[in-house]
Amino acid sequence: MSIDSSHVFVARIANEYSLNTQQVAATAKMFAEGATVPFIARYRKEATGGMDEVQIMNVRDRLVRLADLEKRREAIVKSLDERKLLSAELKKKIAAAETMTRLEDIFAPYRPKRRTRATMAKDRGLEPLADFIWDNRESSSPDPVSEAEKFIVESEDKDKACALGVDALAGARDILAERFSDDADARAELRNLILNDSTVTSKVMYGKDTEPDAQKFKDYFEWSEPFATVPSHRMLAMRRGEKEGFLFMRIQADEERALAIMRGRFGVTNSGPCADQLDLAITDSYKRLLGLSLETECRMKAKKDADIEAVRVFAENLRELLLASPLGQRPMIAIDPAFRTGCKTVVLDAQGTLLFDTVLHLTTSHSQAMEAASVLQKMVEKFNVDAIAIGNGTASREAEAVVRAAGLPKSVSIIIVNESGASIYSASEVAREEFPDKDITVRGAVSIGRRLMDPLAELLKLDPKSIGVGQYQHDVDQNLLKAGLDDTVVSCVNGVGVEVNTASRQLLGYVAGLNSGIAANIIAYRAENGPFKTRDELKKVPRLCDVAYEQAAGFLR
Numbered sequence: 065m066s067i068d069s070s071h072v073f074v075a076r077i078a079n080e081y082s083l084n085t086q087q088v089a090a091t092a093k094m095f096a097e098g099a100t101v102p103f104i105a106r107y108r109k110e111a112t113g114g115m116d117e118v119q120i121m122n123v124r125d126r127l128v129r130l131a132d133l134e135k136r137r138e139a140i141v142k143s144l145d146e147r148k149l150l151s152a153e154l155k156k157k158i159a160a161a162e163t164m165t166r167l168e169d170i171f172a173p174y175r176p177k178r179r180t181r182a183t184m185a186k187d188r189g190l191e192p193l194a195d196f197i198w199d200n201r202e203s204s205s206p207d208p209v210s211e212a213e214k215f216i217v218e219s220e221d222k223d224k225a226c227a228l229g230v231d232a233l234a235g236a237r238d239i240l241a242e243r244f245s246d247d248a249d250a251r252a253e254l255r256n257l258i259l260n261d262s263t264v265t266s267k268v269m270y271g272k273d274t275e276p277d278a279q280k281f282k283d284y285f286e287w288s289e290p291f292a293t294v295p296s297h298r299m300l301a302m303r304r305g306e307k308e309g310f311l312f313m314r315i316q317a318d319e320e321r322a323l324a325i326m327r328g329r330f331g332v333t334n335s336g337p338c339a340d341q342l343d344l345a346i347t348d349s350y351k352r353l354l355g356l357s358l359e360t361e362c363r364m365k366a367k368k369d370a371d372i373e374a375v376r377v378f379a380e381n382l383r384e385l386l387l388a389s390p391l392g393q394r395p396m397i398a399i400d401p402a403f404r405t406g407c408k409t410v411v412l413d414a415q416g417t418l419l420f421d422t423v424l425h426l427t428t429s430h431s432q433a434m435e436a437a438s439v440l441q442k443m444v445e446k447f448n449v450d451a452i453a454i455g456n457g458t459a460s461r462e463a464e465a466v467v468r469a470a471g472l473p474k475s476v477s478i479i480i481v482n483e484s485g486a487s488i489y490s491a492s493e494v495a496r497e498e499f500p501d502k503d504i505t506v507r508g509a510v511s512i513g514r515r516l517m518d519p520l521a522e523l524l525k526l527d528p529k530s531i532g533v534g535q536y537q538h539d540v541d542q543n544l545l546k547a548g549l550d551d552t553v554v555s556c557v558n559g560v561g562v563e564v565n566t567a568s569r570q571l572l573g574y575v576a577g578l579n580s581g582i583a584a585n586i587i588a589y590r591a592e593n594g595p596f597k598t599r600d601e602l603k604k605v606p607r608l609c610d611v612a613y614e615q616a617a618g619f620l621r
Contacts, residue, residue: 073130081122087113091123100576101551102558103615117555133164140171149174157248165255165361169248182242185235190215193232194239197338197345204336208233237341241349245357250329254322254354258362262317264291266302272310281305291315291362296373299366300536307539315362322350371540375548378540381533382549385482386556388519394450397443398513400483400505401455401463403427407436408505411447412513418499419447421506427462437470444472452476453516455483455509479516484532485523486511494525494570520560524570528553557619564602564620565595577615582607 078088090111094104101124105117112120141158144150154170161167177183185191193208193215200206212232244250268285272278284302305311326346332339393414400408406423413419420443424436443449452472454464460480467478489495490507499507514522523531528549529542537545557574564572564586572583585606590596599617602608608616 073127076130077123077126080126081119083115083119083123084113087115088123091115091120092127095124095127098611098615100554100615102554102576102619106558107618121551133167136164137161137167140167144171144174147174166248166252169251172248172251173243173246180242181235181238185238188215188232188235190232190235191239194236194243197236197341198240200336200338201331201342202334202336203338204334206338208236208337208341212236233341237345237348240342240345241353244326244330244346244349245353247329250326251354251358253325253329254317254350255358255361257322257325258291258315258317258358259365260292261321262291262315262362263288264294264299264302264313264315264366266305266311266313269310269312275310277308278305278310281308281310284311291366294366296370297536299370300374300539303367303370304536304539313363315359315366316355319350319355322355323347326350326354368541371544374534374536374540375545378534378537378545379548379552382528382531382552383556385531385533386520386523386553387560390518390520391451391477391479391516393517395448396451396453396513396516397440397447397449398453398481398509398516399424399426399455399463399467400486400509400512401427401457401459403459403462405505407459407463408503408509409440409443410506410509410513411443411449412510412517413447416510416514416517418502418506418510421502421509426466427459433466437466440467440470441472444476449476451516452478453481453513454478455486455512456480457483481512481516483508483512483515485526485530486515488530489526492525520556521568521571524553524557524574525568561619561621565590575616575619577612578608582612 074085074088074092077083078085081088090108091104094108094111099108101117101120104112104120105115109115115123137158141150141155144154154174157170158167161170185194193212196206196211197208200208209230212230215232266284266287268278268281273282273285281301281304284298284305287302289298302311302313306313323346326349327333327343330342330346332343332346393416395414396412398410398412402408406425407427409422409424410418411420422439424439425432426436427433444452452467454460454467464478464480472478486508487504489511490504495504495507495511499510511522511525529537529545533549554574554576557571558576562571562575569580569583569587572578572586573580575583578586582605585608586602589605596602599620602617602620603610603613
């Protein structure tokens with residue numbers, strides 16, 4: 065984003081986040097120059113007035129959303145202008161729209177439409193009849209039925225003929241119903257009603273309640289609660305049940321309240337022939353068009369809000385995993401437990417290098433367990449092991465019980481390690497490059513041990529989404545999830561700092577100002593020329609330009 069496109073948003077963002085304009089302007093300028101969140105937060109406090117990472121990310125994300133709003137505004141103006149529909153009043157309304165929702169509401173009547181009942185009625189020449197009903201809504205004398213008879217056309221073309229006056233009235237009501245549906249103020253008022261005073265209900269699909277896979281959604285077979293307060297995890301659960309074909313979910317406001325709002329807005333204040341026709345059009349507009357359209361909108365908003373909250377929780381969980389206290393560089397045994405196939409066991413030196421691997425049958429029979437315990441004792445003694453890491457997957461408790469009963473020295477720590485994503489790492493290209501001749505189970509055990517040594521360095525070899533930090537990861541917007549988790553990883557990596565002479569390509573790629581390509585170049589330079597002795601030596605790395613160096617240097621040890 066350029067400075068020119070962001071400076072117009074400065075005052076608005078400052079007001080929204082209770083910041084001063086100088087803080088926001090300085091932050092926007094630095095983003096435009098290529099600065100990163102960690103760099104701004106740590107090394108430009110004097111410019112931002114001490115803003116923290118969260119505030120800086122809020123400014124960044126709001127700049128993007130406002131730029132998207134302006135882009136859409138320009139596209140709408142261009143579309144209307146090309147079709148000769150842009151009046152001065154309409155242009156003023158578009159310019160005043162402060163949200164994407166309001167902008168789309170204003171554009172709704174002018175959006176190119178597919179063939180609808182209203183457009184077919186217009187093709188039959190019924191728009192003057194619709195205008196007649198609207199113009200005489202407060203009068204008790206004009207008769208719309210008599211007026212409709214003027215529009216009866218004798219023709220063999222059924223698409224253009226209105227055989228009866230009642231057909232003409234129905235067509236006129238279709239035109240009015242679409243007008244009401246496209247009214248920006250009506251949409252805004254009814255949207256507010258649904259968002260703040262509607263009910264979300266969930267029911268089991270007919271005949272699905274006895275299916276085994278449906279039982280995980282049984283709490284929602286007959287569920288109802290206020291839409292405004294539904295927690296994100298329940299919304300995601302109901303949506304998943306609906307997606308899998310077990311649940312049927314609706315978001316509905318009180319229909320009479322909604323119709324009362326529309327009657328008040330469109331002037332149905334008394335009875336009369338035209339007012340009655342108008343009331344029928346209003347009811348049809350809400351039931352057939354507006355209600356369903358706004359329900360869809362609110363479902364999308366609920367999904368978006370649930371995604372945002374879920375991603376926030378996932379990010380917090382990920383942060384805890386990444387910043388878990390490392391055991392440090394100590395020789396250890398790592399065990400990936402299993403029942404039938406035995407526990408894949410590896411020995412790592414203090415730097416995490418694989419020294420030895422075998423299979424110990426800790427969880428099959430008692431005799432095999434005793435034999436495995438004896439072997440484990442010898443391994444601890446031979447390799448001077450300080451700790452044993454046991455994955456928390458299948459057979460973890462059984463394996464732990466045998467290890468603890470094996471009579472190992474008290475100085476040996478026995479620690480259960482979260483192994484989420486270890487199987488994904490073991491089959492990854494990174495693992496294949498490091499251990500091309502080893503089975504994937506050996507790679508998985510190595511990963512478990514290294515996680516205990518340094519959780520951050522090891523977990524960053526995985527896509528953050530595969531670490532398993534939440535129940536509904538696959539249900540949320542994947543782009544939002546990736547952005548949220550990537551922000552968390554970047555924050556953790558740069559908060560801790562990186563040892564440039566030992567860090568992996570994956571770890572270096574998350575350093576402020578760097579990417580995977582530059583990280584690979586750093587590794588290659590390091591391999592060819594030996595360890596970096598000064599930060600200035602980094603400037604010799606291909607593609608590491610001055611801007612990247614400025615961003616990264618402070619986070620590299």
